Structures are given as C-alpha cells and as structure tokens.
Amino acid sequence: MNTAACRALWDRLLAAGLVAGDVPTRAASPWFIRVMLGIAGWIGALFILGFIGAGFAMVMRSAGAAAVAALICCGGAYVIFRLASKGDFASQFGLATGLAGQVLFGVAIFQQFDSRESLAYFLFFCVEAVLTWLMPNFLHRIFTTVAAVVALSLGFAQAGLHGLALPLIVAGCALVWRGELRLAARADLWRPVGYGLALGVLQTAATPMLGGEVLFLFRRGGAGWLQKYGPEVGTLLVAVVFLAVTVQILRELEIDTSSREGLAILCCAVLVMGVSFPAHGLAAALLILILGFAGGNRVLFGLGLLAVASFLSHYYYQMRETLLFKSLILGATGAFLLGARWGMGRLFPAREARRHA
Amino acid sequence: MKIECPSCHFSADVDAARIPPKGANTRCPRCATAFRVVPDATPAPISPTLPFRFGHGRSEILTWATDGRLAVEKLPRALRLAGALPGPLEWRRFLDGLALWLGAVCLAAAVIFFFAYNWQELGHFTRFGIVELLLAAAILASWRLGLERIAGKAALLVATLLVGALLALVGQTYQTGADPWELFATWALCVLPWVAVARFAPLWLVWLTLVNLAVGLYYHAFAGLFGFLFGTETLWWVLAGVNTLALAAWELAAGRGVSWLAERWAPRIVATASLGYATLLAAWTIVDHDSVGIAALAGYSVWLACAYVVYRHRIRDLYVLALGVLSLVIVVAVFLGNNLLRHGDAGAFLFIGLVVLGLSAAGGWWLRVVAREVEA
Incomplete structure (x- = not known):
C-alpha cells in the first residue's frame, strides 16, 4: 500500500473515531523480504552448526555437551532478540544462532533416546513449544512452530497413531486464525505460530515426506483399533473442525444456520467432507484456503492454494489405495462440487444487482 | 437503466x-x-x-494495532471499514470460483488417475471412447460457455489436461516406446493453439510447466549418451534460457497493456523458476571442476544485472529483487564453501556463516529502503 493510500485509510479510521493523531510511519517489510531473511538465516545456521561441529566435535557426540551448547546458542539468541537497538545483522545472527541451538537440542535428545521411541519426538516437541513461547522473534517462532509440528507428527507416527496429529494441528491453526483479532494483543506470538501451523498442515496433509505413511503401512495390521483406523479418525476430526469453522463464519456473516441458506451451505460442507473423506488431507488443505480468505490474508491464502495443489500431486503417489479408487473419489468430489455450484446458483440467486440509474 | x-x-x-x-x-x-x-x-x-479488496490495508491496520495506535477491540470495525474482510457477496463469489476450479481440476485428475491405473478388463475401444468423449465434451463446453467466462476457461483447462491423458493412453495401448519427454513435448505442442487464443494467464503457466518437463526429461534421457554435450550444465542453461525468454515475453506484453497479463503473481512464478535455474547453473559451475565456468557465471551476472535494472527502475517489483538477493547469498555461500571448506576448518565455517548473515542483513536493509521508495 502506498503512502497516499495509507494516509487515506488512516483518515477514514480517524473520521470514524477509531484512531487519533497523525498517521504513523513504519519501515515496510513485505512477506517475501521476511522469507528471504528466513532462508538466509537458515543457511547461516547450517554454517554455524558446521563451526560448532568442526571446532567442538564432542558437542555432536555427547548429549550433555550438545544440551549445554544448545542452551548457550538459544540463550545468546534470546539476549540478541531482547536488545533494545538491534540492527539487521544482529537480528540475522540471533536467528541463525537460535536455529543452530534448536538443532543442537535435537542432537542432545536423539543422542540420549532411541529415535524409534515416540518419547524422543514428544520431548523435542516440548522443547520447540517452549522456544516458540520464549523467543521474541517472528521468523524464529515460525521455524520453532514448524519443527514442533513435525516432531508431533513423527511422535504420533512412531506411536502407531498415524494421522491423529493432523486434526490437532488443524484445530490449532483454525483457533489461531479465527481468533486472530481476539489475540491481536499478543500478535507477535500468535501470528508466527499461525503461519507455522499452516506450514505444518501443508507439510503433514499435503506433502508428507517424513515416511509416516510407510510407518503406518508397516504397522496397520498390528495393534489396536485406533492404530488401525488412525487416518480415518484423523480425517473425521478434521471434518469436525472444518464444519465448526463454517458455522463460525456463517455467524460472522449473520447468516442463521437454521435458515434455508445456512442449512444449504452446511449441507454442502458436510457432503464435500463426506465425498472426499477417503482423500485424507484434502479437507485440511481446503481449510487453510478458507481461513486465508476469511481473514483477508493473502499469504495464508497462497499457502492454502499451495496445500491443495501439493495434495493433488501427492495423492497420485499415496500408497494406501489403488489409482482406480482414487480416481473414483476425485471424480465424485469434482462432480459434486460442480453440481453444488450449479444448484446453489439456481436456489439462491444474488439478491440484488448494483444499479446505476 | x-x-x-x-x-x-x-x-x-x-x-x-x-x-x-x-x-x-x-x-x-x-x-x-x-x-x-x-x-x-x-x-x-x-x-x-x-x-472489499483482498489483503488491502490489512497489514497496516494490524501493525497499527500492534503498535498501540489502534485499540485491539476496535480492530474488527477498522478492518471492515477498510474493506479488508470479505462480506456475503465476496464469499459467494469466492465459493463459486472455488467449486468451479476445484471441481474441474478434480474431474481432470480423476480421468488421468483412471487411465494411469491401466484397467485390463476395459477394452481399448472403450478406453479411447471414454477419453475422447470427455475431451470433446470439455472443448464443446468451453466453446458454448465462451472463453470470456470463467466456466469456459475452466472447461478449456480440463481439455488441456485431458489431452495429456489421451497421449498417455496412446503410449500405453500401442507401446510406442516413446520417451516421457516426447509425451510432454507433444502435449505442449497439441494444446498450444487453444492456449494462445484463451487469453488466460494460468493456462500459459500450465503450458510452460509442460515445456519445462519436456526439456528436463529430454536431458535426463540423453545425458548418459552424450554426457559431455548434454550434461547437467547444459540442462540448467536451457531451462534458465526458456524461462527467462518466457518472463521477458510476459513482461513485454504486460507492459504494452495486455490486460489479462497484468496480475503480478504469474510473472513472479516464472521469475522464480528462471532465477532458480540460473542460480543452479552458477552453483553447479562453481562446484563442478570439469566445467569452464566463465560463461555460466557471466550469464548469471547478466541475469542479475538485467533483473536489477528492470525490477528496480521500470516495473518496480520487490519480489524479484528479494529473489535476486537470496540467489546472490546462495551463490556466494557456495563459492566460499567450495574454496574454504576443503579441510573442514571451523574458522572457515564461522566466516562463511557470518558472510551469509551479513549479506542477507544488508540485502534486507536495501530492500526495505526500496520498499519505502516504492510506497512514497
């Protein structure tokens, strides 16, 4: 938004009595600059890790030494982030040091515990969650949230509960983004967490590259009911979150859920969830798209588009069902969506056109 | 009236x-x-x-709230006043588009999955009948609905994807022995006429993806045979060249007022691919000791210089400038790593890390200065 448009918007809010004083000036930082800084910080962290590994080899071999080094790195990053007048370089250095600290925490945990135990992943999840809470940096919080989500997914998969982490991540994502305005006082914490959770959904639902599916296929015939039907239960819970978000948006738009229009929209949502049910992950990807549009958030909307596109390309290689079955599911979903569009257009024509006499 | x-x-x-x-x-x-x-x-x-204008004013209002210039409880009203949140009409339009596009893509994907399954019980005649009927129906629907309507464009996208299914079916049925690159090249060639008349940016992106796949698979098929001639470096050269040409054509046409090319997201995707391949070319040249390297590094530098002139002074697109900064950081890191890390020296790791962080911080600062200029 240019300066003139920004001033016009401020004047509008001023006229409505929502703000007071002169229009504030603040350095603009579009999302792609943040992404660039995040990726560069991550590359820098790799070299800092290399420095620690090459200069202090015992750190990578001992859980205790790795934990101490991780605490020093994260503590240093915390101090840098808290500096009152930090420059761009200090922020980048803090980010890279903090990311190196995260990896060292991982080294410490997996040196101490067997990587086949889910406990190790849950411990790593707890560390990442605490770091997310403590570290006052937008990019660092996104990285720690994504790491926490990945650790949670792997922890559930190692415990044989494949597919059950997804509804938790989706519910967290929906709570953060639908409650964005209520959580605005702590936007510095919740906004990066929201983006991290959305990236987590993208990773878990749309591009599962972590071998969780392979683990699931190995264990499907084994243990109990929940382990066997984890993906189905997970998708059902995601559908519940999807419907809850739909109801909340309808209320926000002042559409009564018991009205004809409200019921039709709810029925469509239920049927889409039902028809696409065997396509585990599609509902979660769609939800990101809807959350992005509902909040007028173009970055989240873009992540949603990426999630849906990634899901469709990944679905081809999903090993759980045959291509014929997947073809039937996609065909039914596509036909239903087009049919619903046609039907809704006829049942509920737009009430009024804009008129220019 | x-x-x-x-x-x-x-x-x-x-x-x-x-x-x-x-x-x-x-x-x-x-x-x-x-x-x-x-x-x-x-x-x-x-x-x-x-x-309502998607994303318009949202980040400014949220920043004012974070800075304490706008009370948190007044946020919802402020966002509505600014037109940052969608109303019933915008939701209707969004759901309409979502159902149309997702429905169309799901249907086309269903057909592709169906033929990839290679159902043996289904005779050849039936298979060809199904895909040809669907293709004809999609083209007919596009013609009847008209290419100026989004439903017509969606039908054309389905038809474009179905051509791929038909070509794959030909290869599957007659065991033509064709390489995968030939499938994608023929696909791109077949759909080019209607891509050209559709006046629809996403369809051009689909077409460009097909061309990229054909080129990549072509070099994958022949790299072993003529490794010295068609090696990895040549592949990056060709892919960077194809995407740069596409980007230049896109920007020229958009600059001459072609309205359906005005949106910035599509050329940004092409720029990402183009600079991505140019970066790979430069990095590959640095680490590959057999390569001569000068031409590749010169080509990469020319790309960056042209991008600077065009996107800093003419089109003013910070996204491409940010990509350029990131690409430069990566190439410098690869160059330093290749020359300093041969002995695994800890000091070299730290030095390169600091250079990467310093360059990115300086790049971030410069981009923010440019952003302020653009906003002013």
Missing part, C-alpha cells in the same frame, strides 16, 4: 420498462452468476465501508 453483475461487475443497459415491478432473476452473460434485478432506480446509500 444500467445494471451491474454483483460477481464480475460486468454492466449493461437494459430497458427499465421490461423489468416487472416485483423484480426478476437474471443471469450475467459473462460469468453466469444469477442475481435479482428490481426496477426501483433509487440510488443505494453511500456505504461507509470501502469495497
């Missing part, structure tokens, strides 16, 4: 006397949205809220 479609804002003059007093339902000839028209020509009251 002039009426305007609430969905696509297409407007037309109609005779007010032909509209019944109670009003009537009508359908937009461009986007097919059904809406109600009433003869009352009383002008609507001026809305205190701005019309």
Whole structure:
C-alpha cells in the first residue's frame, strides 16, 4: 500500500473515531523480504552448526555437551532478540544462532533416546513449544512452530497413531486464525505460530515426506483399533473442525444456520467432507484456503492454494489405495462440487444487482 | 437503466420498462452468476465501508494495532471499514470460483488417475471412447460457455489436461516406446493453439510447466549418451534460457497493456523458476571442476544485472529483487564453501556463516529502503 493510500485509510479510521493523531510511519517489510531473511538465516545456521561441529566435535557426540551448547546458542539468541537497538545483522545472527541451538537440542535428545521411541519426538516437541513461547522473534517462532509440528507428527507416527496429529494441528491453526483479532494483543506470538501451523498442515496433509505413511503401512495390521483406523479418525476430526469453522463464519456473516441458506451451505460442507473423506488431507488443505480468505490474508491464502495443489500431486503417489479408487473419489468430489455450484446458483440467486440509474 | 453483475461487475443497459415491478432473476452473460434485478432506480446509500479488496490495508491496520495506535477491540470495525474482510457477496463469489476450479481440476485428475491405473478388463475401444468423449465434451463446453467466462476457461483447462491423458493412453495401448519427454513435448505442442487464443494467464503457466518437463526429461534421457554435450550444465542453461525468454515475453506484453497479463503473481512464478535455474547453473559451475565456468557465471551476472535494472527502475517489483538477493547469498555461500571448506576448518565455517548473515542483513536493509521508495 502506498503512502497516499495509507494516509487515506488512516483518515477514514480517524473520521470514524477509531484512531487519533497523525498517521504513523513504519519501515515496510513485505512477506517475501521476511522469507528471504528466513532462508538466509537458515543457511547461516547450517554454517554455524558446521563451526560448532568442526571446532567442538564432542558437542555432536555427547548429549550433555550438545544440551549445554544448545542452551548457550538459544540463550545468546534470546539476549540478541531482547536488545533494545538491534540492527539487521544482529537480528540475522540471533536467528541463525537460535536455529543452530534448536538443532543442537535435537542432537542432545536423539543422542540420549532411541529415535524409534515416540518419547524422543514428544520431548523435542516440548522443547520447540517452549522456544516458540520464549523467543521474541517472528521468523524464529515460525521455524520453532514448524519443527514442533513435525516432531508431533513423527511422535504420533512412531506411536502407531498415524494421522491423529493432523486434526490437532488443524484445530490449532483454525483457533489461531479465527481468533486472530481476539489475540491481536499478543500478535507477535500468535501470528508466527499461525503461519507455522499452516506450514505444518501443508507439510503433514499435503506433502508428507517424513515416511509416516510407510510407518503406518508397516504397522496397520498390528495393534489396536485406533492404530488401525488412525487416518480415518484423523480425517473425521478434521471434518469436525472444518464444519465448526463454517458455522463460525456463517455467524460472522449473520447468516442463521437454521435458515434455508445456512442449512444449504452446511449441507454442502458436510457432503464435500463426506465425498472426499477417503482423500485424507484434502479437507485440511481446503481449510487453510478458507481461513486465508476469511481473514483477508493473502499469504495464508497462497499457502492454502499451495496445500491443495501439493495434495493433488501427492495423492497420485499415496500408497494406501489403488489409482482406480482414487480416481473414483476425485471424480465424485469434482462432480459434486460442480453440481453444488450449479444448484446453489439456481436456489439462491444474488439478491440484488448494483444499479446505476 | 444500467445494471451491474454483483460477481464480475460486468454492466449493461437494459430497458427499465421490461423489468416487472416485483423484480426478476437474471443471469450475467459473462460469468453466469444469477442475481435479482428490481426496477426501483433509487440510488443505494453511500456505504461507509470501502469495497472489499483482498489483503488491502490489512497489514497496516494490524501493525497499527500492534503498535498501540489502534485499540485491539476496535480492530474488527477498522478492518471492515477498510474493506479488508470479505462480506456475503465476496464469499459467494469466492465459493463459486472455488467449486468451479476445484471441481474441474478434480474431474481432470480423476480421468488421468483412471487411465494411469491401466484397467485390463476395459477394452481399448472403450478406453479411447471414454477419453475422447470427455475431451470433446470439455472443448464443446468451453466453446458454448465462451472463453470470456470463467466456466469456459475452466472447461478449456480440463481439455488441456485431458489431452495429456489421451497421449498417455496412446503410449500405453500401442507401446510406442516413446520417451516421457516426447509425451510432454507433444502435449505442449497439441494444446498450444487453444492456449494462445484463451487469453488466460494460468493456462500459459500450465503450458510452460509442460515445456519445462519436456526439456528436463529430454536431458535426463540423453545425458548418459552424450554426457559431455548434454550434461547437467547444459540442462540448467536451457531451462534458465526458456524461462527467462518466457518472463521477458510476459513482461513485454504486460507492459504494452495486455490486460489479462497484468496480475503480478504469474510473472513472479516464472521469475522464480528462471532465477532458480540460473542460480543452479552458477552453483553447479562453481562446484563442478570439469566445467569452464566463465560463461555460466557471466550469464548469471547478466541475469542479475538485467533483473536489477528492470525490477528496480521500470516495473518496480520487490519480489524479484528479494529473489535476486537470496540467489546472490546462495551463490556466494557456495563459492566460499567450495574454496574454504576443503579441510573442514571451523574458522572457515564461522566466516562463511557470518558472510551469509551479513549479506542477507544488508540485502534486507536495501530492500526495505526500496520498499519505502516504492510506497512514497
């Protein structure tokens, strides 16, 4: 938004009595600059890790030494982030040091515990969650949230509960983004967490590259009911979150859920969830798209588009069902969506056109 | 009396006397949205809220709230006043588009999955019959609906994807022995005429993806045979060249006022691919000791210099400038790593890390300065 448009918007809010004083000036930082800084910080962290590994080899071999080094790195990053007048370089250095600290925490945990135990992943999840809470940096919080989500997914998969982490991540994502305005006082914490959770959904639902599916296929015939039907239960819970978000948006738009229009929209949502049910992950990807549009958030909307596109390309290689079955599911979903569009257009024509006499 | 479609804002003059007093339902000839028209020509009251523009003003208002210049409890009202949140009309348009595009893509993917399954019980005649009928139906639908409507464009996208299914079926049935690159190259060639007439940016992106796949698979197939001639470096050269040409053509056409190319997201995707391949080329040249390298590094530098001139001074797109900064950081890191890390020296790791962080911090600072200039 240019300066003139920004001033016009401020004047509008001023006229409505929502703000007071002169229009504030603040350095603009579009999302792609943040992404660039995040990726560069991550590359820098790799070299800092290399420095620690090459200069202090015992750190990578001992859980205790790795934990101490991780605490020093994260503590240093915390101090840098808290500096009152930090420059761009200090922020980048803090980010890279903090990311190196995260990896060292991982080294410490997996040196101490067997990587086949889910406990190790849950411990790593707890560390990442605490770091997310403590570290006052937008990019660092996104990285720690994504790491926490990945650790949670792997922890559930190692415990044989494949597919059950997804509804938790989706519910967290929906709570953060639908409650964005209520959580605005702590936007510095919740906004990066929201983006991290959305990236987590993208990773878990749309591009599962972590071998969780392979683990699931190995264990499907084994243990109990929940382990066997984890993906189905997970998708059902995601559908519940999807419907809850739909109801909340309808209320926000002042559409009564018991009205004809409200019921039709709810029925469509239920049927889409039902028809696409065997396509585990599609509902979660769609939800990101809807959350992005509902909040007028173009970055989240873009992540949603990426999630849906990634899901469709990944679905081809999903090993759980045959291509014929997947073809039937996609065909039914596509036909239903087009049919619903046609039907809704006829049942509920737009009430009024804009008129220019 | 002039009426305007609430969905696509297409407007037309109609005779007010032909509209019944109670009003009537009508359908937009461009986007097919059904809406109600009433003869009352009383002008609507001026809305205190701005019309919805996706993302417009959102980050500014949230920043003001974070900085304490706007009370948190007043945020919802401020966002509505700014037109940053969608209303019922925008939701309707969004869901309409979502159902159309997702439905179309799901149907096309279903057909591709179906033929990839290679159902043996189904005879050749039936298989060809199904895909050809669907293809004909998609083309017919696109023609009947018209390419100026989004439903017509969606039908054309389905047809484009179905051509791939048909070509794959030919290869599957007759065991033509064709390489995968030939499938994608033929696919791109077959759909080029209707991509050219569709005036639809996403369809050009699909076409460019097909070309990229064909080129990549071609070099994958022949790299072993003529490794010295068609090696990895040549592949990056060709892919960077193809995408840069596409980007240049896109920007030139958009600069000459071609309205359907005006949106920035599509050339940004092409720029990402183009600079991505140029970066890979430069990095590959640095680490590959057999390579001569000068030409590749010169080509990469020319790309960056041209991008600087075009996107800093002419088009002013910070996204591409940010990509350039990131690419430079990566190439410098690869160069230093290749020359300093041969002995695994800890100091070298730290030095390179600091250079990467310093360059990115300086790049971030510079981009913010440019952003302020652009905003002013």
